[in-house]
Amino acid sequence: MATSLGLTACSSGDSADSSIVTTNAGEPQNPLVPTNTNENMGGRVVDRLWSGLKYYDASGAAHNEVAQSIESTDRKNYKITLKDWKFSDGTPVTAKSFVDAWNFGALSTNAQLQSYVFNPIKGFKDVSAEKPTAQTMSGLKVIDDRTFTVELESPSIDFETGLGFAPFYPLPEVAYKDIKAYGENPVGNGPYKFASNGAWQHNVQIDLVPNPEYKGGRPAKNKGLRFVMYQTFETAYQDLLAGNLDSLDVIPDGALASYKKELGDRAITKPIAYKAAIGIQTNTPHFGGEEGVLRRKAISMAINREQISENIFRGTRVPAKDFTAATLPGFDGNLPGSEVLKYNPEEAKKVWAQANAISPWSGTYEIAYNSDGGHQGWIEATANSIKNTLGIEAVGTPYPTFKNIRDLINGKTINKAFRYGWQGDYPTMLQFLTAQYYSFSETNNVNYNSPEFDKLLNDALAASTQDESYKIIAKAQALLFKDMADIPMFDYAAAAGRSDKVKKAEMAWNGLFDFEGIEK
Known part of the structure; x- marks a missing residue:
């Protein structure tokens, strides 16, 4: 999702x-x-x-x-x-x-x-x-x-x-x-x-x-449940501390160093089936065809995920190793092609130059994000990493709300890179892959279109055993790396909390609360 x-x-x-x-x-x-x-x-x-x-x-x-x-x-x-x-x-x-x-x-x-x-x-x-x-x-x-x-x-x-x-x-x-x-x-x-x-x-x-x-x-x-809509996670966290909010599923970046001390046994940390990525649609200038593949690979290798994870997220994000999530059955952290997810400045510059040989770069690399989601810190750090490595202008571009940015992505009119995430709807790698990369999926955010990939997913679904399915999924993901469908960034560990008015609030496998089971 x-x-x-x-x-x-x-x-x-x-x-x-x-x-x-x-x-x-x-x-x-x-x-x-x-x-x-x-x-x-x-x-x-x-x-x-x-x-x-x-x-x-x-x-x-x-x-x-x-x-x-x-x-x-x-x-x-x-x-x-x-x-x-x-x-x-x-x-x-x-x-x-x-x-x-x-x-x-x-x-x-x-x-x-x-x-x-x-x-x-x-x-x-x-x-x-x-x-x-x-x-x-x-x-x-x-x-x-x-x-x-x-x-x-x-x-x-x-x-x-x-x-x-x-x-x-x-x-x-x-x-x-x-x-x-x-x-x-x-x-x-x-x-x-x-x-x-x-x-x-x-x-x-x-x-x-x-x-x-x-x-x-x-x-x-x-x-009963009241879903309260906030402008910022910082405000929500202050309400949690004050007892005005019973559960919060995302601790703001600024509180990650202190929330365990402030909440004590009410702090919640758990690895979850949740990924973050940077997408860019193929109708965006410089990002179609072979040029686009090279630029996405170069940008991926220009990002120091480890440093961002430690400095911004205090280890509650782990650098991605595939296009799904590390908590899912069958996950393989050593897929062919996954080396493009490692920080490699020299190779990034080399591949960027290969893209320039096809069509010289011009303009600014923008990464759109929703201001109401607490993303500014890591997006700006990502943009700076790209700027310092590739020597191009790279910036984060804020949009007021999540709805604003989703409407543009769904309408295929955003015309720049964008942050997005996927939270598991049911716990299989195929759920992540079919939703995001099937050529006909309405939730394919990046316009990825590969008949070969579609066939591999169909074969994985038709496999007679889970092990056979996992092997085919690995081939499908190797193709995603070859085409660099998008830029995987992080796997998530939930950093969440409950108020002192709540005696039980369990975090589910996908990073949402088990809402039915929350007890005051």
Whole structure:
């Protein structure tokens, strides 16, 4: 999930009911529709409002949730049987609730950001084309109210694991009457629901209360959640220290040297499935074709990640070694081509000169970042490293909010480099790679387009064993290094905290709190 590490409004001016858990957040980019929410701030709310066929616990293990059973003998054909379940408005969750939602998400004319996840399902190509030849995927069949079947184009080692991911959530009939209005006041089937019609105060807060219809394995252990939107992490941290905020998932850079002492046993540190990168789209001048490959490699080798990690992040960031995250099963830190992630000034200058031989460099290398995300320090340090190594003008370029920068990236109009992150949606390397680098993925931020890479991912999905899949993934990542799809920067270790009013707040595998389990 694209990540903001951003907070967009103001400190919590009015105090929540003392039994409600207050937690940091930011303004979601879009209305809260699961298939169109691909960023952190909307995602943390969506995952509280909905239940999927599966859910992921704090360690990342998948468990059946709405699914009574998911049966397959070949990992290509699935029979899914549902539990008796209801949406928060009391209407039943049926097989049709899932099938209709998946078809809606896949249909190209609905322009959903998460449509790529349906690629394995038979008939996806017919509904996802620019001019679709069908309105529904042929691989989905409703058998009865509690049963549906799924046929994939080929066997998938990742499909069942991914069924707890947000785009696979069900939708009630009411959603399709006006999907945008529905997203402003959604009806879901998860452990929480909107507190009232005015629950979403834009740029201020979102209030959720426990959903009495929820009967699953992650019931709320609190009386509700208030997602409070801040302008800065510094303000959020001061509220945490003062007891005005119950949980904060990102300690600001300026407090990393002191937060453990200030919070004591309320400080939280944990390696997580979270990566930071610098992307630049191929329609940006000097960054298309072979010239672009050379420039991305040169810039990567011009960045002293170790120094930035230590000086800015106090070791809570670790220099990246691949395009996924070091905590994921199958991770390999010694991939062919990964030497471009090491600081190598002389080689960086040499490769930059090779790019200049194709087309002489002109202008300034800009790295866009959202001001509300606490990124200024590391972006400026990165720009200085590039400037000092390559002898070019390099600067950080701030944008006011995460939404501002995401709209430009999604619109392919940002025309400069940009920082972005990816927070795992489910704990596999394929989730990171399919989302970010499949040529047809709406969440491919950098316009990477390689039929060879797409085929390798498809082969990895079709592998008969995890070990075989990991070997193919390694080949796919070696190709990403050859093409230098983007510039991996850091893996994250969470630096977070809870207030003295909270007795339990566990950090999950992906760097978000286990919100249901937070106890006052």
